[in-house]
Amino acid sequence: MSVLVAPSLLASDFANLEKEVKMLNESQADWLHIDIMDGVFVPNLSFGIPVTEAIKRHAKKPLDVHLMIVEPEKYVEAFHKAGAEVISVHIEACNHLHRNIQQIKALGCKAGVAVNPHTSIALLENIIQDIDVVCLMSVNPGFGGQKFIERTYEKVRVLKEMIRTSGSKALIEIDGGVNQHNAKSLMEAGADVLVAGNFVFSAANPKEVIAQLKAM
Ligand code: DX5
Ligand code: ZN
Numbered sequence: 056m057s058v059l060v061a062p063s064l065l066a067s068d069f070a071n072l073e074k075e076v077k078m079l080n081e082s083q084a085d086w087l088h089i090d091i092m093d094g095v096f097v098p099n100l101s102f103g104i105p106v107t108e109a110i111k112r113h114a115k116k117p118l119d120v121h122l123m124i125v126e127p128e129k130y131v132e133a134f135h136k137a138g139a140e141v142i143s144v145h146i147e148a149c150n151h152l153h154r155n156i157q158q159i160k161a162l163g164c165k166a167g168v169a170v171n172p173h174t175s176i177a178l179l180e181n182i183i184q185d186i187d188v189v190c191l192m193s194v195n196p197g198f199g200g201q202k203f204i205e206r207t208y209e210k211v212r213v214l215k216e217m218i219r220t221s222g223s224k225a226l227i228e229i230d231g232g233v234n235q236h237n238a239k240s241l242m243e244a245g246a247d248v249l250v251a252g253n254f255v256f257s258a259a260n261p262k263e264v265i266a267q268l269k270a271m
Pocket of ligand 2: 063088089090121230250
């Protein structure tokens with residue numbers, strides 16, 4: 056299976072969202088990554104449910120919603136209604152992660168757990184068989200355009216081994232600072248999904264950049 060590419064709309068031109076989504080429809084992108092920030096869990100605000108709905112109206116690919124928010128259980132149903140296919144919550148934001156995951160799955164969505172750079176993969180041991188995606192943060196969440204954290208490679212390898220030995224089917228998604236210098240090594244380490252914001256949207260030809268990632 057070739058790697059899945061999930062461009063992050065956080066780096067897109069918000070004044071031309073319809074155009075950006077249509078460009079992604081025509082590209083080889085697999086998922087549209089939607090970054091939701093609350094200014095509490097992360098020190099930044101992005102956009103919320105109405106904008107997600109607006110993206111969905113034009114999108115021909117699954118919406119991969121990354122909730123960087125506290126108390127995500129209050130909002131997962133609204134994001135499901137807004138059109139999310141994948142919903143990821145942060146392990147650091149959930150006191151009852153198992154319950155939160157069951158809630159997402161009961162809505163018919165794929166359930167993901169996002170993990171900050173400082174968080175040990177070992178903490179996923181008792182949830183890995185229940186989830187569809189691990190969103191491994193390769194930057195500290197809150198902003199696009201940050202530098203990739205090199206320790207991520209080792210975390211991918213540890214996580215891949217945990218997935219293999221547990222019999223889990225979870226996909227490993229890498230989020231933050233993905234570019235032409237690290238994409239291939241990430242895939243070799245075991246990444247299944249690459250999120251890319253600035254690398255895609257700051258390129259002169261975003262569709263070509265997506266095609267390059269797919270071909271790696
Ligand atoms: C960071 C977000 C990322 C971000 C990725 O908080 O979760 O999805 O938009 O953007 P780049 O690829 O520019 O690091
Ligand atoms: Zn993200």
